[in-house]
Amino acid sequence: MSRPTVRRALPVVLLSTLVLALPVTTAAAAPGAETLTPTCSPAPPVSHPGCGTAYEGAPLPDGTPNQVVQLSGDDRYATAVAIARHGFPQADVAVLVSGEDRHLVDALSAGPLARTLAAPVLLAARDAVPAATADYLRSTGVQSVLLVGGDDALSATTPDRLRALGITDVQRVAGADRYATSRALAAFMPTRTHGWAASGEDAHLVDALAAAGPAARLGEPLVLVADDDPIPAGDALRTLGVTQTTVAGGPEGVAPEALAALPAPHRAAGTDRYATAALVADESVQRGVDDQDVVFAPGVTGHLVDALAAGPLGRATLLVGDEQASYDAVEAWFETYGAGRVTAVGAVEIDG
Template structure:
C-alpha cells in the first residue's frame, strides 16, 4: 500500500513514499525532457553524502551510486520541478517509472520523494524522521542508488532517491556517475522474476542522545576532548544546551527543517546567554519540550523565523509550558536575518558577517560561533547583485561588512554591492572555517575551547547549534579532521575540543 502524502506549510515539506515495491511490468517509454527545471548538483551530491553517513553510523555499507540510476532519479525530479504541482511517485507515469527504467536484474527496489525549500541536510533529516523513508535508506539489502534534485522556477526543491538490490554487484554497464545525467532515462530490461517486498520496519536508530558529554581521549594528551550528540539534530541541540548552559533564563528556538531561517539565531542566543534549540516546524519537538520542562530557570523563549518555518503550533506548545514567547521574523530569509540584527542585543555591533543565503549554508554556519563571540549579526546574501533586498542593505547600515566564503559562494559583484570591507575564504568549506577561526582569534576570541562539527550538507545543523557557544567552530569530515582543521589546531593552544553531533571525529 502507499503511505498517504503529508502536506506541510510552504517552507515545510511534502513527503511521500512508495512502500509497496512491485515487480516491473515492462520497458516503459522514453520521456521527453521537461522544461523550466534547474538541476541542483550540490543537493544531489549532498544526498549521497547524507545516505552514506546515515548508513555508516549503523554499520552498513555505502550505497553504490550508479549513473543510470542517477539519470532515472534526475529525470523524475526534473519532471516534478517543471510541473511544480503536487508531489507524486514516478510509477504514476510509465514514461518515468523507476521500476522499468533502472538497470534490470534487481531483486528489490524503492523510491523516496520529497519537496522542500532548503537543501540536502533538511531533506535527509525529514526522511530519517519518517519510518518508511528511513527504512529504505537503512535497508541492508539495498546496495545501489541514484539521486536527483531540481528546483522549480519559484525555488522549490524536488528530490528523488531510487534504491535497488543487485546482489551487491557487479552492476551491469557503467558504474561511475556522469557529470550531468540525462533528464531522459533510457528503458532497461525487465527485472528478475522474483517480486519485491515491502521493506521491513527497523527499530529506532541506535544512536542515543546524551544528556551530558562523555570524555574521550585523543592523540594529544594535552587536549581534553569530549563529544555531545543526540539521536537527531533536535536532541543534539538539547544535549549541547545541557553541557554548556546549565541554568539559562531564556532559550532561542528555531526551525530544524528550514536551517536558512535559523542561521542568524546563534549570535542572539549567545547574547541572551541562552541555548539554541531546533524544532520541527509543525510542532515542538519532544526532546525540546522535555528539556524545557526539566529546566525551570527558563521563563521566556525567543522564536526565530516566521510561521512557515516555526508554525503557530510550536508557539502554542511553548505557551502551554508556561513560557513567554517572542517571535523575530521577516517577510523572507533576508528580512528575518535583518530583524535579528535589529534586536537591541545586536543592534550596537559595528561589524556584520554576510554569507551565502541559498544553496549550501556551510560558510554561514561556520561563522556563527565567531559572530556570537563578537556580538555581531550574521546576514544572508542573495546570489546576484540585482537581488540584494533593501532589508539587507538597511541592516548593514554603516557596519563593517565581512563576507564569508569565496566568490563561488558570494560573487564579487554581490560583495561590492554590499560594500564589503573584507572577505574570509579558503579553498573549500573546511579551509574557509579555518580562515574564520584565524579572524576570530585575531580579534580576541579565545582558542582555549574549539567546537568541531560535520561539514557534510546533511549534518550542518550540528555546526549551526554549535554557534551559540560563542567559540571557534571548525568543520570536519566524517573520516577525520582533514588538513585545514588539523593544521589550524596544531598552530593554536587549544585546551579543549568539543565534537558536536553523532559520529563527529575527535581528531
C-alpha cells in the same frame, strides 16, 4: 605540547561521517564556568526576566591540553539539547528554530542574538515540540521563547504547545524571506563596528554556519546576502554601526557585485567549505576569540543542523567531513594553534 594527529578512518557509528584520532586528556580539576549576562539594549524581541543578571554558562577550559568534550544525542533535537545543557545550564529564555533541513536557513543568523540573550538555540518540528526540547524547557525553567522563521517553519500552533509546557511569553521574528529574517534578527543586536555576512543560497549555507560561533562570541551581527539584492544587507549592517564586514565564503556564494554593497568588505574564503571555515576561525582568533577552545561540527549535508545549535556557544568552529580536505584543514589548525579543548558536536566523533 604534543601535536595531535589526524588520520582517515571509516565511519564507526550510524551518524558519524568522521572519526578524529586525538590524544584525549582527562582534566585533573573541575574548571569554573562562563558568566553570561544578557544584553538588553536594544530591547530584546521577547520579554527577558534576567536583564542584567549573571547566568552560569559552559564550563571553562582548565588549560589541560588535548581535552575533549563530546555533545550528541539520539537525534538532532537531542543533540541541540546536549549542547544547550553544556552551554546554558541556566536560562530564562530560549530561541526555538526549525530542525528540518529545508528550513535550516531561517535560523542561520540566530546564534549571535541567542548568545546576547544568554539563551540556547533549540530545535522543533513544524507541528511538534520534540520530547528532548520540551524536557529542557521544563527542567531549566525557561519562561520566554523566541521563535525564528515563519509559520511554514514553526506552525502557528507552536505557541500553544509552548504555553502548555509553562512558557509565559512566546514571540516570533520572521521576515518575508530568509534574507529579511536574517536582517530582522540582526536588528536586535547591539551596536558594533564589525559585522559578518555570508551567502543565503542553499549550496553555500555552510559558510554562515562557520561564522555563527565567532559572531556570537564577539556579539556581532551576521546577515545573509542576496546576490540579486545585496543593498538591504549592507544597510542593515550600517544601521548597527558596522564599518567593516568579514564575508565568509568566495565569489560563488557572495558575488563581487554583492560584496560591494557591504561596509568595507573583505573575504575569508578558502578553496572549499573546510578551508573557508578554518580561515573564518583564524580571523575570529585575530579578533579575540579563544584559539584553545574550538568546536568541531559536521560540514556535510544532512548534519549541518548540529553546527546551527552550536553557534551560541560562541567558539571558533571547524567544519569536518569524510574528505581529505577536512583532515588537512584540521591538521593545519593544530599545527598553528596546538590543542586545548575540542568540543565535538553531533555526527563528529573524536576517538581517543
